[in-house]
Amino acid sequence: xxxxxxxxxxxxxxxxxxxxxxxxxxxxxxxxxxxxxxxxxxxxxxxxxxxxxxxxxxxxxxxxxxxxxxxxxxxxxxxxxxxxxxxxxxxxxxxxxxxxxxxxxxxxxxxxxx
Amino acid sequence: xxxxxxxxxxxxxxxxxxxxxxxxxxxxxxxxxxxxxxxxxxxxxxxxxxxxxxxxxxxxxxxxxxxxxxxxxxxxxxxxxxxxxxxxxxxxxxxxxxxxxxxxxxxxxxxxxx
Numbered sequence: 001x002x003x004x005x006x007x008x009x010x011x012x013x014x015x016x017x018x019x020x021x022x023x024x025x026x027x028x029x030x031x032x033x034x035x036x037x038x039x040x041x042x043x044x045x046x047x048x049x050x051x052x053x054x055x056x057x058x059x060x061x062x063x064x065x066x067x068x069x070x071x072x073x074x075x076x077x078x079x080x081x082x083x084x085x086x087x088x089x090x091x092x093x094x095x096x097x098x099x100x101x102x103x104x105x106x107x108x109x110x111x112x113x114x
Numbered sequence: 115x116x117x118x119x120x121x122x123x124x125x126x127x128x129x130x131x132x133x134x135x136x137x138x139x140x141x142x143x144x145x146x147x148x149x150x151x152x153x154x155x156x157x158x159x160x161x162x163x164x165x166x167x168x169x170x171x172x173x174x175x176x177x178x179x180x181x182x183x184x185x186x187x188x189x190x191x192x193x194x195x196x197x198x199x200x201x202x203x204x205x206x207x208x209x210x211x212x213x214x215x216x217x218x219x220x221x222x223x224x225x226x227x228x
Contacts, residue, residue, distance in 0.1 A: 030149045036219075044217075044219040104158070105156050
């Protein structure tokens with residue numbers, strides 16, 4: 001069965017500095033990987049997704065993630081944090097051939113310091 | 115384009131009572147998902163429909179939870195009888211196709227069981 005681990009429950013960065021949210025996964029087959037963002041009192045929204053094409057995936061609002069099969073990682077990065085990036089971020093693994101087809105991580109709360 | 119609609123937005127019930135949630139997906143989306151998100155955790159997939167057929171309900175507590183998707187459009191999720199541990203946000207999402215497609219989430223229904 002597949003699984004996903006978000007290594008940090010909370011991350012704090014200063015505005016204008018880089019963001020790194022870490023995600024490791026396990027999957028028996030070829031997974032699809034996603035990052036979703038949940039702003040306070042708003043619905044979940046897709047940031048970006050990897051579906052076996054280019055390993056470096058660019059998303060909305062300047063975010064990007066790199067699929068590294070050898071490290072089973074899909075870390076989310078952004079060069080310069082903005083106050084509006086403060087939210088909860090979820091890493092998601094989807095594997096049609098796995099036992100649990102869609103698995104969300106527990107989430108990482110991103111805090112932006114002025 | 116209208117988003118995923120859910121109702122009610124909030125519901126408070128006593129344990130052992132019944133409750134039902136409604137979801138209207140984005141027009142033309144074949145796949146519909148129901149998730150349970152307990153406070154401080156990531157969403158957990160309860161059931162997934164492809165048109166009006168069930169694709170995956172492996173994590174649905176079938177002794178008390180039921181769901182249906184009539185005519186492959188709207189869906190209802192029911193809990194009968196409710197337990198204290200069912201307090202959570204119930205999210206509905208839809209996508210055009212299957213697991214690699216972007217999911218669009220509704221605002222959720224916050225259930226409190228007293």
